[in-house]
Every structure is written in structure tokens, then in C-alpha cells.
Amino acid sequence: MNLFPRKFPKDEDGQVLKMLYKDGVDFKQLQNVDFFVAVPDKESGESVLKELGDNGFNCELEQDEDTEEYTCYCFVKMLLNHEDIVNIQKQLDELSKPYDGYTDGWGVMVD
Template structure:
């Protein structure tokens, strides 16, 4: 079966989706999408992690050994639909703001 080019919005999220599509990711089955949230410190990260878990997200807090920056990784199983990804990022921004956090992109593991 031949894959025909698919149209994606001309924004950063659309570019990531286009790249994933070209790499052969199956858009017809749910994927584990990792959303990254920059957070100022471990205390804020742990508090935000609890809030996000209460909202249905799975999260892990990590500190980069070199930069010492904190990142909260949130995992969601979902179809790769542009509008849905944008909506999740908006929701994460809303929940993160009171903790000094901000969404900092997303990704999908590719085999």
C-alpha cells in the first residue's frame, strides 16, 4: 500500500507531525506522546506532578545533570491529531503556570 503525502498545519507541531509521518509512524493507532514541561525547581515539580496526576497524566520529574534544569515529563496515550496535541499543551500550560512551569515541546518514540 502506498502512503500518499498528508497535509499538516504550517506550525511547529505540524512540522513534528510531518516528520513522524515521513518516518512511518502509524497515525491510525494511539501513540505514547511525551510532553515536556520546564519547571523552576524540584519542589514546584513535585507539586505540579501531583496536580497533573490528579488530572489524568502520568509524569516523571528529572534534573539535567549538566544544566541543572528541571523537566517534568508527562506521558499521554493518544492519536496524533494536531488539534488534540495543541489542546493538551494548552491544558498543561494552564495547570503549570501556578507552579512557574511552561510546556517545552513534545515527542514520540520512533522504532
């Protein structure tokens, strides 16, 4: 057992990582991380989907039935590392910006 608490940056991503760590997620195992890219409409979403796919991301476009908002979900199998998570979000942001999209967080399914 680790006697010293793990240190995480004090930003939003660091807080999510800290919560996952406290929930017992194994940071030494690859995790399925979902990154969310908000888009203004279906047409923009399809353009973002193509752009992200062309850049090696595995994504799908979904519409929320309640809000009718569109989101591209991008799936990345990776180790939970703050710097990598921040860098992927920056990359998704840059790729989706020409289509009025923007990164809107990320998550990991925990048992």
C-alpha cells in the same frame, strides 16, 4: 500507498507531525507521546507533578544532570492528532503556570 501527501498545519507541532509521518509512523495506531513541562526548581516540579496527577496525567519529574534543570515528563497514549496535541499542551500549560512551569514541547519514540 497514499498518493496524496498528508497536510499538516504550518506551526511547530505540524512540522513535527509531518516529520513523524515521513518517518513512517502509523497515525492510525495509538502512540506513546511524551509531553515536557519545564519547571524552575524541584519544589515547583513536585507541585506541578501533584497538580498534573490530580488532573489525570501520568508524569514523572527528572533533573538534567548537565544543566540541572527540572522537567516533568507526562506520558499520554493517543493518536497523533494536531488539535489534540495542541489542546493537551494548553491544558498542561494552564495547570503548571501557577508554579512557574510551562509546556516545552513533546515527542514520540520512533523505531
